[in-house]
Structures are given as structure tokens and as C-alpha cells.
Amino acid sequence: MRAEILSIGTELLLGHITDTNAAYLAQQCAPLGVDVFYISQVGDNLDRLTETLRRARDRSELVIMTGGLGPTEDDLSREAISAVLGETPQVDPALETQLRAFFAGRGIRMPERNIKQAWVIPSVTPLPNPVGTAPGWWAERDGKIIVAMPGVPSEMTRMWEYEVAPRLASRAGATLYTRILRVAGLGESTVEERLGDLIHTPNPTLATYAKRDAVDVRITAKAATEEDARSLVEAMEARVRSALGTHIFGIDSDTPQSVALRLLIERGLTLGTMESCTGGLLASLITDTPGGSASYRGGIVSYATDVKAAEGVPQETLDTYGVISVETARALAQTVCNRLTTDVGVGITGVAGPDEQEGKPVGTVHIAVVSGERISDTSQRFSGGRQEIKWRAAITALNLLRLHLLRENEEHD
Amino acid sequence: MRAEILSIGTELLLGHITDTNAAYLAQQCAPLGVDVFYISQVGDNLDRLTETLRRARDRSELVIMTGGLGPTEDDLSREAISAVLGETPQVDPALETQLRAFFAGRGIRMPERNIKQAWVIPSVTPLPNPVGTAPGWWAERDGKIIVAMPGVPSEMTRMWEYEVAPRLASRAGATLYTRILRVAGLGESTVEERLGDLIHTPNPTLATYAKRDAVDVRITAKAATEEDARSLVEAMEARVRSALGTHIFGIDSDTPQSVALRLLIERGLTLGTMESCTGGLLASLITDTPGGSASYRGGIVSYATDVKAAEGVPQETLDTYGVISVETARALAQTVCNRLTTDVGVGITGVAGPDEQEGKPVGTVHIAVVSGERISDTSQRFSGGRQEIKWRAAITALNLLRLHLLRENEEHD
Numbered sequence: 053m054r055a056e057i058l059s060i061g062t063e064l065l066l067g068h069i070t071d072t073n074a075a076y077l078a079q080q081c082a083p084l085g086v087d088v089f090y091i092s093q094v095g096d097n098l099d100r101l102t103e104t105l106r107r108a109r110d111r112s113e114l115v116i117m118t119g120g121l122g123p124t125e126d127d128l129s130r131e132a133i134s135a136v137l138g139e140t141p142q143v144d145p146a147l148e149t150q151l152r153a154f155f156a157g158r159g160i161r162m163p164e165r166n167i168k169q170a171w172v173i174p175s176v177t178p179l180p181n182p183v184g185t186a187p188g189w190w191a192e193r194d195g196k197i198i199v200a201m202p203g204v205p206s207e208m209t210r211m212w213e214y215e216v217a218p219r220l221a222s223r224a225g226a227t228l229y230t231r232i233l234r235v236a237g238l239g240e241s242t243v244e245e246r247l248g249d250l251i252h253t254p255n256p257t258l259a260t261y262a263k264r265d266a267v268d269v270r271i272t273a274k275a276a277t278e279e280d281a282r283s284l285v286e287a288m289e290a291r292v293r294s295a296l297g298t299h300i301f302g303i304d305s306d307t308p309q310s311v312a313l314r315l316l317i318e319r320g321l322t323l324g325t326m327e328s329c330t331g332g333l334l335a336s337l338i339t340d341t342p343g344g345s346a347s348y349r350g351g352i353v354s355y356a357t358d359v360k361a362a363e364g365v366p367q368e369t370l371d372t373y374g375v376i377s378v379e380t381a382r383a384l385a386q387t388v389c390n391r392l393t394t395d396v397g398v399g400i401t402g403v404a405g406p407d408e409q410e411g412k413p414v415g416t417v418h419i420a421v422v423s424g425e426r427i428s429d430t431s432q433r434f435s436g437g438r439q440e441i442k443w444r445a446a447i448t449a450l451n452l453l454r455l456h457l458l459r460e461n462e463e464h465d
Numbered sequence: 466m467r468a469e470i471l472s473i474g475t476e477l478l479l480g481h482i483t484d485t486n487a488a489y490l491a492q493q494c495a496p497l498g499v500d501v502f503y504i505s506q507v508g509d510n511l512d513r514l515t516e517t518l519r520r521a522r523d524r525s526e527l528v529i530m531t532g533g534l535g536p537t538e539d540d541l542s543r544e545a546i547s548a549v550l551g552e553t554p555q556v557d558p559a560l561e562t563q564l565r566a567f568f569a570g571r572g573i574r575m576p577e578r579n580i581k582q583a584w585v586i587p588s589v590t591p592l593p594n595p596v597g598t599a600p601g602w603w604a605e606r607d608g609k610i611i612v613a614m615p616g617v618p619s620e621m622t623r624m625w626e627y628e629v630a631p632r633l634a635s636r637a638g639a640t641l642y643t644r645i646l647r648v649a650g651l652g653e654s655t656v657e658e659r660l661g662d663l664i665h666t667p668n669p670t671l672a673t674y675a676k677r678d679a680v681d682v683r684i685t686a687k688a689a690t691e692e693d694a695r696s697l698v699e700a701m702e703a704r705v706r707s708a709l710g711t712h713i714f715g716i717d718s719d720t721p722q723s724v725a726l727r728l729l730i731e732r733g734l735t736l737g738t739m740e741s742c743t744g745g746l747l748a749s750l751i752t753d754t755p756g757g758s759a760s761y762r763g764g765i766v767s768y769a770t771d772v773k774a775a776e777g778v779p780q781e782t783l784d785t786y787g788v789i790s791v792e793t794a795r796a797l798a799q800t801v802c803n804r805l806t807t808d809v810g811v812g813i814t815g816v817a818g819p820d821e822q823e824g825k826p827v828g829t830v831h832i833a834v835v836s837g838e839r840i841s842d843t844s845q846r847f848s849g850g851r852q853e854i855k856w857r858a859a860i861t862a863l864n865l866l867r868l869h870l871l872r873e874n875e876e877h878d
Contacts, residue, residue, distance in 0.1 A: 065501045065502065066492065066495055066501070067487075067488045067490070067492030067493070067494075067495070068492070068674070070483060071484060071504075072483055075477075075483040078479055082480070088478045089513060090513070090517070091478060091506035092506070104503070325766075330749070331749050332740075332745035332746065332749040332764060334745070335745025335768075336744050336746040336748075336749045338744070339744025339746075339855070342818070342819050342851055348768050348769075349768055349769040350765070350766045350769055350772040351765075352763070352765055352766070353748045353763045355764075356763055359762050359763040392775070404752070405755070439753055442752070442753070
């Protein structure tokens with residue numbers, strides 16, 4: 053199937069935002085057997101949008117639009133599709149009910165201009181959007197399809213995944229099944245090297261993506277039924293797991309923090325953190341995960357050096373080894389266990405920059421995890437700016453915590 | 466000048482890379498008085514590229530291309546421009562000499578297929594590329610311009626900055642000057658309401674943008690000289706400031722945390738934080754700013770309720786008012802001043818969700834700032850998910866801290 057992607061919004065033409073939606077959709081199309089021949093960004097202008105959409109529909113079987121489904125006068129995707137198909141929009145009573153319920157649920161009256169989000173035309177099947185107010189449009193006529201989705205990436209990706217991709221897959225006469233394996237502690241090129249020839253198999257396909265908190269290995273299989281596709285994915289998953297071992301920390305929507313917290317909760321252990329260079333980022337990541345309060349008791353951000361001693365880090369350790377040392381990281385982890393009465397403590401010390409400290413270069417980070425007599429630690433040198441170093445240190449600490457808890461399990465087994 | 470951006474490369478249509486070049490160029494065009502009406506991504510296919518380029522040149526005075534200038538058969542930008550203009554490429558002796566010198570300088574023989582990088586056509590002025598092998602093309606005829614630059618971002622941005630932007634600026638005969646005023650504590654629609662008719666002035670233009678940490682008011686003026694443009698911006702800035710007052714916390718690259726830290730440093734004050742529902746996010750934001758260690762001594766994340774009491778929050782306060790109360794927020798702020806010996810303390814308590822707590826609904830947040838006898842506090846109800854509530858609470862705390870420090874100044878004056 054020959055396809056074309058249209059991203060709508062004047063903010064794209066002003067460069068205020070980068071069109072990440074188009075890249076996401078382009079990536080998604082290939083495994084569905086959909087060939088993308090053009091991508092365009094058009095502003096919030098009805099003439100130019102209609103002209104571009106008409107040409108796209110003339111030369112492609114499928115046009116995938118994002119943006120322009122909001123409630124304002126500048127949101128013109130519905131108007132352009134109606135113009136191209138020569139159909140007149142009308143309010144759909146079922147959509148109107150849903151829309152008013154959405155606002156009522158938030159305790160606010162629906163602004164009347166929002167009513168256009170309940171429009172349909174005869175060729176349109178609306179696509180549900182449980183995370184926003186704008187339903188999508190699946191407009192099909194004369195063997196050609198126009199799909200319009202919201203521009204907000206979280207709404208768009210959800211609609212793609214649950215509504216659009218399955219419909220397209222069913223036309224392709226095949227089903228796709230995808231699983232993402234999330235990898236910690238290895239760079240993308242090392243992951244590819246370890247995967248070797250698996251990367252080049254035609255079905256399932258394997259692709260790696262460097263994400264901020266992990267390297268993702270995405271396995272996608274195509275088969276006549278979902279069951280068959282899933283079997284293909286699982287056979288490949290076993291091979292990937294044997295290549296990457298415990299570097300794989302989770303699947304799909306798992307995060308380094310959700311996996312570490314799950315291990316703590318399963319083992320009935322409590323956690324505390326004591327951070328210097330990461331300045332509270334580790335605590336904040338852990339508390340991003342709901343349900344963490346069962347395990348995570350709290351943390352100390354000992355930013356100034358004398359605060360470390362005042363909070364219980366032995367002055368002797370600081371004097372003998374320096375603040376930037378693995379010994380201090382261990383002492384921080386031990387101190388927080390004592391101070392907050394936790395089973396497990398994580399300590400982080402290092403140089404986030406921009407200036408070196410104690411003669412240690414920017415990016416030097418020491419991390420320790422302590423539980424009872426057991427200690428795990430790591431010393432690293434991260435590159436990048438201040439926020440990047442904080443981020444990498446916090447993610448590395450979460451991975452060290454996970455491995456520490458896994459090893460504890462092995463020792464107990 | 467009406468313009469259009471074309472990004473060339475099949476990797477864009479496969480979603481292997483995101484088109485950051487287009488966003489960069491779009492951003493660069495506005496201040497030059499160049500209006501971008503379309504952006505497109507096209508693959509390495511001569512027919513489709515030529516067709517797209519022809520249409521772009523028909524409807525725009527300026528077409529800015531990136532990519533397709535490499536030495537391979539898939540690099541077709543030169544061929545497409547030549548086809549559209551009906552001119553025949555020939556090797557330019559001066560370019561050939563430079564090209565061979567580039568390879569010789571690296572100790573390698575030039576692959577013969579690279580010779581197409583020395584091509585020109587009669588309408589083309591080549592643009593130097595000291596950081597790569599592909600010169601750009603400035604193709605001008607019949608009052609229309611096609612500019613072709615390499616797709617590698619570092620080569621493209623250099624060529625834009627040194628070769629293309631200066632040529633375009635000299636044609637525009639005008640200079641732009643922009644200033645961003647950053648606004649805290651008001652929603653975008655309230656900001657627009659307060660600005661009233663100022664929003665509709667033609668020069669300078671005013672636009673509002675809801676950013677994650679502020680609402681930005683962007684003032685842009687066009688004039689014959691930079692000095693004139695700046696005067697226009699400053700006159701408008703004064704009017705905006707009188708409409709928004711101390712809600713404006715900074716300009717351009719200021720952040721809520723950098724401004725609060727600057728005030729602390731100016732006054733020689735130290736800071737500590739004690740967080741419950743934000744779980745370390747406030748500490749992490751503060752420590753994102755370099756140079757903060759002069760003022761920020763550290764923080765306590767008292768996530769579990771009994772940790773609050775153990776760290777020094779009076780049990781009586783917790784029992785009488787509950788954990789989710791403005792009294793507890795004040796006690797947290799006071800406790801951290803005592804515990805970490807700081808001049809100023811910030812305390813945050815609330816319900817990040819997903820479940821309510823003490824019968825208080827999700828999103829309830831109490832924040833207090835304490836310094837000596839002075840207390841500022843605020844109680845809010847934020848909407849959104851867990852991470853959104855944490856984020857809004859931390860940003861609101863930074864704004865409360867700023868206003869607290871500003872008022873201190875007034876009292877001392």
C-alpha cells in the first residue's frame with residue numbers, strides 16, 4: 053500500500069516543534085507493508101491544507117494525517133477532509149455525549165466551540181480517543197483511506213497502536229505482534245554487535261532504538277494469526293535473551309524504576325536514597341512510579357559537603373577517601389539505611405560539573421547499594437553536560453539496585 | 466519572501482531519522498522575514514524529487530533543500546535541480562581542485578564517483594563547505610532561488626550560518642529582534658486576556674506559548690537596524706510588564722530555578738528543601754542549575770509519614786492537621802531550616818495520586834517557604850497524572866520562593 057504522511061500545524065512551519073510524529077509513523081508503516089513515499093508539514097491554512105490533502109489522496113492509497121483536530125478555528129483537518137471528499141460535517145449524537153461526559157468528568161462545562169470535535173461525515177468512522185477530547189477520523193471511500201489523528205504525541209501513538217495499526221494490519225491479510233525488550237548497561241552498538249545476524253532476519257524483524265532510559269530491542273513478527281505472530285516473537289525473544297542475559301531488565305512499558313520497585317515489593321524490602329551529585333533526581337524517578345510508597349521510605353540530598361557529615365557520614369571516610377570516592381558512596385548508602393531505618397540503601401556521589409572537584413574530572417560518579425552486609429558498587433565516568441550526567445548516574449543506580457536485588461535472590465535460592 | 470523546505474532522503478521516509486534540519490531551518494527563516502508555507506520529506510527517487518521540487522519552485526520564491534548532495538547514485542539533488550531548470554551539469558575545474566585537495570589532505574585517493582560533487586550548472590553559485598566534501602548550490606534564475614545544502618546537520622548549519630543566511634538577510638533589507646518574557650503563576654489564556662489588544666499589534670508582534678515551566682510571551686520587532694528593532698521591542702516590553710507585573714520572572718533562557726537561585730545568591734542566603742509528594746523533584750530541578758551549590762545545601766525527601774516525624778516534624782502538627790495540610794508544609798519548611806542549618810526552607814506536602822490520602826483528593830498540594838519569622842504559603846489543587854502534579858507543585862514552589870525573596874527585599878528597602 054502506497055502511503056503519505058501529513059503533519060498539520062503552523063508551529064511546525066515556524067520550527068517551534070520538531071515533527072517527531074512523522075518519524076514515528078514512518079517507522080510504524082514499514083512492518084505493516086505500507087510504503088511511505090512522501091511526508092509533508094502544512095500550516096493551519098484551509099486552502100493549502102486542502103490542496104495538499106487532495107494531491108496526497110490522488111497519488112496514494114492511504115493518507116495519514118496528524119494534528120488539526122483541536123477545537124479552535126485554526127484546527128482545520130476535519131474541514132479539509134470534508135472539502136476533499138465533498139461531504140458535509142454533522143454532529144454525531146454519540147460522540148457529543150462522550151465529549152460532554154469528558155468535560156463533566158473534570159467538573160467543567162464544555163466550551164461550545166468544542167462541538168466540532170463531535171463532527172462526522174458519511175465516509176467517516178470515528179476512532180476512540182480515551183486520553184483526549186478529539187476522536188480520530190477513518191475516512192474511507194473509493195478504495196482510498198484518509199486517517200486523521202490528534203497531533204499530541206501521547207494521544208496519537210495510542211490511537212495508532214489501538215485503532216489504526218490493527219485496521220491496516222487486517223487489510224494486509226496479516227497480523228503483527230510486537231514486543232520490546234528493554235536493555236540496561238550496554239550501548240546501542242554493543243547491543244547490535246551481540247545480536248549479530250539476528251538483526252537481518254526478515255520475520256520477525258529486529259530493530260534497536262536508543263532511548264533515554266534504555267536501549268530498546270523491538271521484535272516484530274507478521275503472521276496469519278496473532279497467535280502465530282506471538283510464537284514467532286517468543287522464539288526470537290529467547291534467542292535475544294540468551295545474547296543479552298540480565299542486561300534485559302524489562303519489556304514494553306517497564307522502566308528502570310518500575311522494575312526496581314517491583315523487585316523490592318516482591319521481597320518486602322524498604323528503600324532509602326542518599327544523593328550528592330544527582331541532587332534528588334534518583335528520588336524523583338523512584339517516586340514517579342505509583343505504588344512506590346510501600347517500599348520507598350525517603351531520601352536525603354546532601355548537596356553541601358558538611359551536610360553529609362552532619363547527616364551521619366563518618367568524617368573519617370570523607371577525609372581519608374574524599375567526597376568523590378566509592379568509599380563515600382558506600383557510606384552514603386549505609387548512612388541512609390541507618391537514618392531512615394530501611395533494608396536497602398543507595399548512595400551516589402560524583403562530579404556533575406561544570407567544574408572538577410577534588411581534582412576528579414567532570415562526569416566521575418560512584419554509586420553503591422547496601423543491604424545488611426551485602427554491598428554492590430560501581431565507578432563510572434559519564435560524558436555530556438550536567439543534566440545528562442545526573443540522568444545517567446540515576447539510571448545506572450537503578451540498574452545497580454536491580455542487579456543487587458536479583459543476586460540476593462540467587463543467594464537465597 | 467515565500468519559502469518552502471525540502472528534506473531529501475529515503476531514511477526520513479523509513480523513520481530511521483527525525484528531520485531536525487527542517488525544524489532548524491524553519492526557526493531560522495522567521496527572523497529573516499522568510500515565510501515558510503510548506504515542508505516536505507522526499508525519498509531518493511529522481512521522478513518524485515523532481516516533481517516535488519518543480520511544484521515548490523512554482524509556488525514559492527525560495528526553496529531550501531537539504532540532503533542528496535553525497536557522491537552516490539542515490540544522491541539526486543543536483544540532478545533534480547538541473548532537470549527543473551533545464552540546464553546540464555558540468556565539472557567546475559576550481560571545485561574539482563578543491564575536492565581532490567580535500568581527499569589528498571586526508572591521505573586518500575578520491576573515488577571517481579565523487580566527481581559529481583564538483584558539478585555546477587550555469588545558474589549555480591557554489592557554496593563553500595569547509596567541513597565536508599559537498600559544496601552547496603545557490604541556484605538563482607527568473608527571480609526564484611533554490612538553495613541545496615548537505616543533509617549532515619553540522620555541515621548544513623555551518624553553511625546556513627556563513628553562506629545562506631547572510632545572502633537572504635541582505636535581500637530582506639530588515640532586521641528582526643526578539644525577546645521572550647517568561648511568566649509564572651498564570652495560565653496561557655489568562656495571560657492573553659491580560660494582554661488584550663496588544664496581541665494584535667502588527668509590529669512588534671506578540672505571541673504566547675505554553676511551555677512546561679512557564680508561559681512565554683515572545684515579542685518580535687522588524688526594523689531597518691537592530692537598534693531600531695530593539696527599541697520597538699523594549700517599548701512593548703514595558704507595556705507587557707505593566708500588564709503582567711511580577712508574574713514575569715525572567716527573560717529568554719531564564720528558568721524558574723535559575724531565577725530563584727540567583728536571588729538567593731544575590732542575598733547571600735542558603736536554602737534547604739523538604740519534600741513529600743514531589744519526592745525529590747524540587748531538589749533535582751534546583752541542582753540542574755550550575756553554581757547552585759553556593760546556596761543550596763540539600764534536602765530531605767520524607768516519603769513515608771513516620772519519616773517526617775523521625776526527621777523532626779512535630780508529631781502534634783501531623784496529628785492535629787494531618788499530613789496533607791498547610792500547617793505540615795510550614796513545619797516541613799521549618800524543619801529543614803533547623804536540620805540543615807539554612808536561612809530559607811521550602812516544604813511541600815500533597816497527594817500525587819493515583820489514590821486520595823486522608824480524604825484529600827488527588828492533586829491537593831500545600832507549599833510553604835520559611836525564612837526566620839517570615840512565612841509564605843499556598844494551597845493548590847492540580848489536575849493531571851502523577852508526574853504532572855509533581856511537576857506543577859515543584860514549579861509553583863520555585864515561584865513561591867521567588868516571590869518570598871522579592872518581598873523580603875521590599876521589606877528591607
